[in-house]
Amino acid sequence: MPKFLVDNKEIKAKQGTTLLKVCLDNQIYIPNLCYLEGIDPPSVSCRMCFVEIEGERQPVTSCTVFVKDDMVVKTDTPAVRQLQRTALRLLLSVHHVDCKNCQANKKCELQRMAKFLKVGLKPKGLGIYLREVEIDRSHPFLDYYPNRCVLCGKCVHVCREKNGQSALTFSKRGFDTVISFYGVRDLPTPECENCNVCIDICPVGALALKETQKEAVPNLQGEEDPNIA
Amino acid sequence: MNQELTPEEKEALKHVASKLEFYEEQRRNLIPILQMVQETLAYLPPEAIKLVAEHLAIFECEVYGVATFYNQFRFHPPGKHPIKACLGTACHVRGGDIILENFERKLGIHAGETTPDREFSIEKVACVGCCALAPVAIIDETVHGHMAPSKVEGLLMRIEIEKEMEERAKKKDESGQ
Ligand code: SF4
Ligand code: SF4
Ligand code: FES
Numbered sequence: 001m002p003k004f005l006v007d008n009k010e011i012k013a014k015q016g017t018t019l020l021k022v023c024l025d026n027q028i029y030i031p032n033l034c035y036l037e038g039i040d041p042p043s044v045s046c047r048m049c050f051v052e053i054e055g056e057r058q059p060v061t062s063c064t065v066f067v068k069d070d071m072v073v074k075t076d077t078p079a080v081r082q083l084q085r086t087a088l089r090l091l092l093s094v095h096h097v098d099c100k101n102c103q104a105n106k107k108c109e110l111q112r113m114a115k116f117l118k119v120g121l122k123p124k125g126l127g128i129y130l131r132e133v134e135i136d137r138s139h140p141f142l143d144y145y146p147n148r149c150v151l152c153g154k155c156v157h158v159c160r161e162k163n164g165q166s167a168l169t170f171s172k173r174g175f176d177t178v179i180s181f182y183g184v185r186d187l188p189t190p191e192c193e194n195c196n197v198c199i200d201i202c203p204v205g206a207l208a209l210k211e212t213q214k215e216a217v218p219n220l221q222g223e224e225d226p227n228i229a
Numbered sequence: 230m231n232q233e234l235t236p237e238e239k240e241a242l243k244h245v246a247s248k249l250e251f252y253e254e255q256r257r258n259l260i261p262i263l264q265m266v267q268e269t270l271a272y273l274p275p276e277a278i279k280l281v282a283e284h285l286a287i288f289e290c291e292v293y294g295v296a297t298f299y300n301q302f303r304f305h306p307p308g309k310h311p312i313k314a315c316l317g318t319a320c321h322v323r324g325g326d327i328i329l330e331n332f333e334r335k336l337g338i339h340a341g342e343t344t345p346d347r348e349f350s351i352e353k354v355a356c357v358g359c360c361a362l363a364p365v366a367i368i369d370e371t372v373h374g375h376m377a378p379s380k381v382e383g384l385l386m387r388i389e390i391e392k393e394m395e396e397r398a399k400k401k402d403e404s405g406q
C-alpha cells in the first residue's frame with residue numbers, strides 16, 4: 001500500500017487509486033468538476049483539480065495521477081491556486097449566475113469552489129458570454145439550462161452506465177457546446193420519468209425536473225432542438 | 230422550424246436506406262455514413278438521422294452529437310439562394326459579423342439555417358480569397374465586396390424582384406400560348 005505525504009499529512013491508500021479520490025476521501029478538498037469514479041479514461045476537462053508534486057516541473061491534474069510511494073504532494077501552492085482561480089473565472093464568464101432562482105443554490109459545486117478559492121461569483125475583468133437559449137425544454141420530463149452547465153459530462157456518463165446507452169450527448173463544439181437530448185422522444189422506452197440519475201449527478205443546477213407534469217409535452221415527434229444552428 | 234421533406238427528398242431517403250445496407254453495423258462507420266447521406270440528400274434531415282441510428286443500433290442523440298461537432302454537416306436544406314457571409318480574418322476585422330447579423334435579422338434565421346420557403350440559407354465561411362474586398366458576402370455565385378449593413382436589404386430585395394419578374398414572365402408565356 002503506497003504511503004505518501006499530502007500537505008504534510010501522511011496518507012496510505014490502495015495502489016491504483018487516483019490522487020484526487022484519495023485526497024477527497026481524506027478530507028483534503030481539491031476543487032473538481034469532471035471527475036467521477038468509473039469514467040475511464042477520465043475526461044480531465046474542467047482543469048480544476050491541480051496539485052503540485054515534488055519532482056514534477058509543473059502542477060498536474062490530480063484526477064489523472066495514481067498514488068505512489070513517497071510522493072510529496074502540495075494542494076495549496078500559489079501556482080495551483082492561480083490556475084484554479086483562472087479556470088473558475090473562465091467558467092463563470094459563460095455562466096448565468098442567478099443563485100436565488102436556481103435549484104442548486106447552496107449545494108452547488110461552483111458556489112463551493114468560489115468560496116474556497118475566494119473568487120466572487122461575478123468576477124470582474126472578463127466579458128460575459130452567454131448562450132442564446134436560456135432553457136432547453138425539448139425533453140419530455142427534464143429542462144436543461146445551457147447557461148448553468150459546466151460541461152463536465154457526468155450526466156452523459158451516468159445515463160450510459162444505467163441504461164446501456166446515453167440519452168444525452170454533447171453536441172456542437174467550442175463556445176456553442178451544449179448537452180442535447182436529441183431524439184429522446186423517439187426512444188422505445190423513455191425511462192427518464194423515474195430515473196433522474198443525470199439530475200442527481202449534476203454538480204450545478206443545469207438539469208431539473210419539469211416543474212409540473214402538465215408542462216410535459218406529449219410525443220411531439222421530431223420536435224427540434226432549440227439549440228440547433 | 231422542422232421542414233417537410235420534398236417528394237424528391239423522400240425518394241432520396243429511400244435511396245439512402247438501400248445504400249445503408251452496404252455499411253456494416255459498426256460505430257466507426259458513422260461518419261462515412263453521414264457523408265453518404267449528405268451527398269445524397271444535401272443535408273441531414275431528422276428522418277435520415279433516425280435511419281442511421283437504427284442501422285447502427287445507437288441512439289439518435291449520439292448520431293446528432295457526432296454530426297454537430299463537424300462543420301461539414303448541415304441540418305437544413307440548402308436554400309435556393311445560398312448566402313455565404315465571410316468571417317475570415319480580414320472580413321472579421323472589417324465587421325463581417327455585423328453583415329452576417331444583418332442577413333440573419335432580415336431573413337429571421339440563424340447561420341446554418343434555411344428560410345421556411347427554402348428561398349434563402351445563410352452560412353458562415355472563412356475567407357473566400359478576396360480579402361481586399363472585405364467584408365465579403367457571396368449570394369448565389371456572385372461575390373459582393375465592401376459589404377455594408379445598408380446594402381443587405383437592397384440585395385435581398387433585388388432577388389425578390391427578379392423572382393417576381395420571372396413569375397410574371399412565366400404567366401405571360403402561359404397565357405400567350
Ligand atoms: S449553478 Fe450554482 S452558481 Fe450557477 S446559478 Fe445555480 S447555484 Fe448559482
Ligand atoms: S448538465 Fe450538469 S452534469 Fe451534465 S455536463 Fe452540464 S453540468 Fe455536467
Ligand atoms: S477533476 Fe481533474 S480535470 Fe476535472
Ligand code: FES
Pocket residue numbers: 315316317318319320321355356357358359360361363364365
Ligand atoms: S477574409 Fe473574407 S475574403 Fe478573406
